[in-house]
Amino acid sequence: MTRRIVGPFNRVEGDLEVKIDIERGRVTNAWVTSPLYRGFERMLVGKDPRDALVYAPRICGICSVSQSVAAATALRQAQGIAMAPNGERVTNLVAACENLADHLTHFYLFFMPDFARKVYARKGWYADTERRFKAVSGTATQQLLPARAQFMHLMGMLAGKWPHSLALQPGGTTRAIDAGEKPRLMSLLFAMREFLETNLFGVPLEAITAITTPAQLHEYADAATGDFPRFLKIADNLKLQTIGRAADRFMSYGAYETAGETEGGRTFKQGVWDGGVQALDGDAIREDVSHSWLNGGHAPLHPREGITLPSGDGDKGYTWCKAPRLDGKVVEVGAFARQLIDGQALMRALVEESGGNVRNRVVGRLFEVARLLPLMERWFKEIRSGEPFCVEVPVPESGFGVGMVEAARGSLGHWLDIRDGRIHNYQIVAPTTWNFSPRDANEQPGALEQALVNAPVKEGETDPVSVQHIVRSFDPCMVCTVH
Numbered sequence: 001m002t003r004r005i006v007g008p009f010n011r012v013e014g015d016l017e018v019k020i021d022i023e024r025g026r027v028t029n030a031w032v033t034s035p036l037y038r039g040f041e042r043m044l045v046g047k048d049p050r051d052a053l054v055y056a057p058r059i060c061g062i063c064s065v066s067q068s069v070a071a072a073t074a075l076r077q078a079q080g081i082a083m084a085p086n087g088e089r090v091t092n093l094v095a096a097c098e099n100l101a102d103h104l105t106h107f108y109l110f111f112m113p114d115f116a117r118k119v120y121a122r123k124g125w126y127a128d129t130e131r132r133f134k135a136v137s138g139t140a141t142q143q144l145l146p147a148r149a150q151f152m153h154l155m156g157m158l159a160g161k162w163p164h165s166l167a168l169q170p171g172g173t174t175r176a177i178d179a180g181e182k183p184r185l186m187s188l189l190f191a192m193r194e195f196l197e198t199n200l201f202g203v204p205l206e207a208i209t210a211i212t213t214p215a216q217l218h219e220y221a222d223a224a225t226g227d228f229p230r231f232l233k234i235a236d237n238l239k240l241q242t243i244g245r246a247a248d249r250f251m252s253y254g255a256y257e258t259a260g261e262t263e264g265g266r267t268f269k270q271g272v273w274d275g276g277v278q279a280l281d282g283d284a285i286r287e288d289v290s291h292s293w294l295n296g297g298h299a300p301l302h303p304r305e306g307i308t309l310p311s312g313d314g315d316k317g318y319t320w321c322k323a324p325r326l327d328g329k330v331v332e333v334g335a336f337a338r339q340l341i342d343g344q345a346l347m348r349a350l351v352e353e354s355g356g357n358v359r360n361r362v363v364g365r366l367f368e369v370a371r372l373l374p375l376m377e378r379w380f381k382e383i384r385s386g387e388p389f390c391v392e393v394p395v396p397e398s399g400f401g402v403g404m405v406e407a408a409r410g411s412l413g414h415w416l417d418i419r420d421g422r423i424h425n426y427q428i429v430a431p432t433t434w435n436f437s438p439r440d441a442n443e444q445p446g447a448l449e450q451a452l453v454n455a456p457v458k459e460g461e462t463d464p465v466s467v468q469h470i471v472r473s474f475d476p477c478m479v480c481t482v483h
């Protein structure tokens with residue numbers, strides 16, 4: 001048996017190291033380390049509750065809107081108010097804009113360049129893939145970046161700026177949209193639709209969301225031209241559906257509030273998948289610090305009572321990341337989990353066929369892209385000019401609120417405790433905290449640690465490409481992990 005440390009990883013937001021044991025050409029054990037401590041939860045203690053709207057988005061420059069939405073939702077719950085309908089629609093638009101852009105950034109700039117590595121030079125698809133996806137110089141990058149930049153003008157118009165906007169408030173949004181601005185905003189959506197249908201999918205978005213079986217997915221890959229079919233052919237050739245499988249237990253908090261217009265008041269449903277859909281019990285969440293560089297000495301705590309205190313004992317644990325568990329069990333979060341729990345037939349068929357794996361996570365992410373843009377088009381049409389965009393009420397002297405939302409990478413939760421008009425406690429559990437968690441007190445590995453087991457390692461590989469594919473299939477954001 002040999003032990004190897006893989007990392008630091010490039011094309012990842014933040015620092016990440018993975019220690020693996022290798023025996024007979026396979027990973028037998030893995031330990032995931034988040035070596036950067038940031039302390040946002042500690043910074044917020046004693047602040048005015050509204051300061052969370054300023055601090056929380058700065059946890060991350062990639063998913064700052066998701067942090068804003070979670071903070072605003074927690075404060076709104078503590079205030080006991082509902083968003084203005086227009087504010088709800090614009091909040092959904094801004095959140096979806098960031099999530100869609102994140103998915104494209106991950107696919108084109110973080111994930112696909114790994115297939116342009118020289119290790120694949122003998123593959124028949126290599127020359128085309130290198131030309132298309134090689135980091136920096138690939139033709140896909142040259143097409144994506146202008147399209148993404150144009151799309152993000154929507155964020156500037158609706159939220160003032162990106163990242164770290166202050167437009168998202170508990171009662172809605174501060175930026176009113178009048179009828180004269182709608183054509184320009186819709187033109188940005190039309191331009192993104194054209195990019196997706198021409199470059200990514202090669203077919204109308206509605207043709208992607210109509211795919212319900214693996215057989216139809218294969219037929220699409222064979223018939224269509226575009227970057228998604230390119231990926232599907234590479235995935236089939238490399239058998240990416242056979243690597244990166246964890247416990248096949250998935251969770252979603254539900255996404256995009258719709259004021260009761262849909263089941264549970266969310267466009268994408270909330271729930272847990274464990275062989276079938278189950279209701280999510282948020283009270284069953286606990287954070288274990290037995291293998292973290294954090295002060296413990298207590299049983300795993302629910303985030304409402306959570307404690308985040310760095311430990312001075314360097315021999316304790318192997319990461320700054322806590323180990324969140326749902327009813328004591330590991331769950332995986334992300335776009336695949338979100339679409340699976342929302343009831344999408346293709347995701348249900350894929351999980352039954354091969355579980356969660358490298359290929360299926362990417363399929364779930366791109367399938368979500370095809371669903372998001374039509375939803376954004378609908379939300380724009382539902383904005384009512386002349387009606388309020390925000391409701392304002394005072395912050396209570398005491399109260400508690402929870403902001404459970406879905407970022408691009410999965411379930412994000414903020415737990416806010418207000419006492420005497422100040423933040424008494426603020427705890428955050430981010431998507432990569434769930435997916436990249438360490439072992440818990442029962443020595444149960446986290447989702448990525450499980451997914452890395454049985455990954456093939458070729459003779460002489462110092463930077464195993466299978467490990468890279470598995471790690472990137474989760475789209476890690478390490479600066480969010482330990483916030």
